[in-house]
Amino acid sequence: MYIKLLYKFEQKEKSLRDKEARMKEIDQELQIKEEIENIQNQIEGLKSAISGFINRKREIERDIDESKDQLKGITSLLNGNKLKTSKEVRAAKKTKENLEAKTEELEKNLEFTETAIKEKESQIKELEKETAEQEERLQSIHKERELLGKEIKNETAKLKKEFRKIAKEIPEDIMIRYEKIKDSFPYGAISPIEKGACLNCGAMLPLEVLEELKDSKGEKLIRCEVCGKILYFPEEIK
Template sequence: MKAEAVHQRRLLDLQELDTTLAQMNHRARTLPEIAELERLDARIAELRNALVVVETELGDLGREQRKAEADVDQVRTRAERDSRRLEAGQVSSPKELEGLQSEIASLQRRQGELEEIVLDVMERRETAEARRAELAKDLATAEQDRAVTEERRSTEISAIRADAATARDRRTRVAGEIPDDLLALYTKLRDQYGGVAAAPLRYGRCEGCKLALSTAELGEIRAALSDEVVRCENCRRILIRTTESGL
């Protein structure tokens, strides 16, 4: 293929812009804020699930406490009724008196047991409420951190997009200065060789594959006309001759 030397050298400008655009795309995909957002999303989901669990626990404890308090009230009411009977002398025989006194004592023991249950439930409820408050605080912090991180990510993405738009405009202008057949070859090689299609020959080494060319290869390039498009024998990329080629 033939192409004027100036057009061949323009490929280096195009390659630089393409490499810059690829780097911008990579940076946009790998911003540290993206990983941080994923971590925060997982943390927020974990905290929300934990809050659902503790809210359910608090609901159960509330019902348990109300039932225990109702049981206490029921036993207390019965004990008070029996005590009033005893104080009023509404007992007809010693046996009935003994039975009533025994029932009052049993009710008092039962009331004590139920009050212990109420206290235990209240303590567990207090612990659960403290846990809920802690989780709610942690969730609010995580959500705030996410909002800040998302804003930072959006700012970074906006800056990258602006720079990329400028680079694409420059690329369009540069590509317009390159003959169609040379541009087509460059595009084909970019697809084949990981985005790098043209590289300078610098002091006898291809900057595309970083390998030094043999003396025979350099001799062939030295003998080639300036408008001859030469390729690296190692990586097959387009080799651009410059003042630093060492020919």
């Protein structure tokens, strides 16, 4: 009976410990804050790159207009038969060809610039979506942390009270021995028996130990000879 009380208590302690472990995990997860900042920096970088590309685009557009104007002028010269010598005609034709090549080149540059802007804009969209998701995750982590913190605080106080209560029900000599053994096994000093074996280490227990456990009805502190934990014989086992 005493061992059962202590074992049930340890089960509750374990649930509290799991919550504390989750709390540590949460603190790790809170590092996504840095990730979010990282993404935001990336977005800023992309935005400034876009503004550079937009300036470049305007320059190219101006150059194209200028080039087309010049082309118009030279074409009208050629078409209007205003050139006197064949040398002049040749020179004008050459200039026209050069302007056409230049315009073509500029238009290619313009296309490249526009594509680069579009690509960066879609990268920003992706990153903004990611940030929103991470922000949402961060909020839910904060919520969980707050709840868990409250639960841990309440349960810790409850368990302390409960332990004092059990300690009163259990003979002092057993309590003293139990607490001493628990120093070596802070995460649970009691191991139940399953199919004649210690559940903690798997060692098969000698028949006389099993008999002794059965007879003691959980009022004696008997340890596993292999791992040293206190053995608990659940009463549903006959």
